[in-house]
Amino acid sequence: MARALWKGAITFGLVHIPVELYPAEERKEFKFSMLDKRDFSPVGYKRYSKKSGKEVDWNNVVKGYEYEKDQYVVLSDEDFRRANVKASQTIDIEAFVAAGEIPPQYFDTPYYLVPTERGQKVYALLRETLRSTGRVAVAQVVIRTAQHLAVVVPVGKILMLNTLRYADELRPTKDFALPEEGLKGAHVTSKEVDLAKRLIDDMTEHWKADEFKDTYHQDLMRRIEEKIKKGETTQITEPDTEETKAPRSAQVIDLAVLLKQSLDRGGPRRKAADPRRSPKPEATGKTALRVVASARGSAKAPAKRKRA
Template identity: 55%
Template sequence: MARSLWKGAISFGLVHIPVEMYPATRESSLDLTMLDKRDFSPIGFKRYNKSTQAEVAWENIVKGYEYTSGEYVVLSDEDLKRANVEATQTIDILAFVNADEVPLLYHNQPYYLAPGKGGDKVYALLRETLRSAGKIGIANVVIRVKQHLAALVCVGDVIVMETLRYADEIRPADELKIPKKGEKNAAISDKELKMALALVEGMSEEWKPDQYHDTYREDVLALVEEKIAHNETKTITMPGKEREKPAAGNVIDLVALLQQSIGAKPGAKPAKGSSRKAANDEPEEEEEEEEAAPAPKKRASAPRSTAAKAAAPRQRAAAAAKPKAVSRTSAKVPSKAKKTA
């Protein structure tokens, strides 16, 4: 487990629960290094004094608030703490609400809360209270130099604190051109709605988070290995011709698209006959020699084993590299991409 980010207490009425806060998520994005394209050397960044242009070491850096142009009030970590000692050390529960009353738009970043020394019993009391009441606790907490609204949620045996956005941090959607129910240009027929519901029903399944993974990252890593195999590590690929965009104003036959989607969804038999068949017609049994409806161009959501996931980038890279033979006189090719930095 990572080091705790914060130590303090949950204030629950007159009860104080000592807790430690830990990150609940980790990033797995591609770690790309910026290079100078003239010689492919890594680019570095310096902290420098804007008056003297001299580089500044970390020990000489302090924080300041600009109260007027070019004038600053220096604020040390101790100043920030003394501004409100209780706020910086307490997750203060303000109210309890139903979880479904907080829209997803307000949710921000989750953290695990673990009981501090001597806090096991009161921690368990709050956890079981949240579970039994079916509520979440709405609280204030200061992390670093920002006060957050937060939700305390019971997830299994762990109390999770998720920071929330304040109402004034949510941008209004008034200026967006959103179709309103009943408008002519967004009118939906009963047939279209019925078929869309049938498609949703056919694609419904239990939530299994392990079956979803970053396939784009795997594809990029496969491309990295392919470039290494072909000695193209310094080749800059230029943009190709863009695909033609469909002409604006084309009338979309939703019924045909929905029928094709229903017939092409994984594990289902396509409907027989024309794609413009009426929605309330019962699909006939498909004969063995009949050709299946074309599947939409998207990745199947079927889960893959952990071994298959790990091997996929190397298999794709090997397949892509087969047609091109590498010269025997070329230098040895590494078998695996290494991080640039």
């Protein structure tokens, strides 16, 4: 079992629920070593003093805040904790809102909240009350050295804490060139909308998270295993010339034609789908929607991350 990232309590009103915080995310990424291409020896990194040029051991590294040019205030772990003892030891619930009311762009990182032995009953009370009322709890919490806005959500038997982005952390959409809202402003016809709705209905199914796989990870692992079998363990090779082609540039063409062709073509959307899975509701076929056509030539592009 993973080590607790944080220990403290959920608080609202006079209610106090002792809990431990654990990461819910388990990243499955490749860990690559940096090599010197001349002799394939590992490349390392050192912490060094910019003043003397000498290497600095981790035991001698501290955190400093530069308040003026070359002038620092040194902060210890105790300083971070004592800056606001209550904030660093509690998940302070400030409000309850309807589940689903928080827009998806605010969600950041998921964590598990696990009750201590003496917090089991009141933990269950909060979990079941949130579930029965259809609410989630909005809270503030300090994790490591930063305060986070967060939401506490019941998921099965566990309470999850998902950190949220503050409103001023999101880039305003006015910075981007976007089509006007509404059909007229975007110059979309009712026929195109009807065909798009039919295609969306045709591809609609129940959400099953385990049906979506990181196929790029699997493909890259196969590529690595092939190179090991061939003894290509110390060679630097040029990338394959046969790669997925992508249009160099594209122009929008008749959407109605493309949508109609997509509906007529049908076919499975995910080639590696489990044949045992239950059929999607009111669906006859699945296909991908493509609404661009090549205007001139094509260029090499990296393989896209696909859903399997």
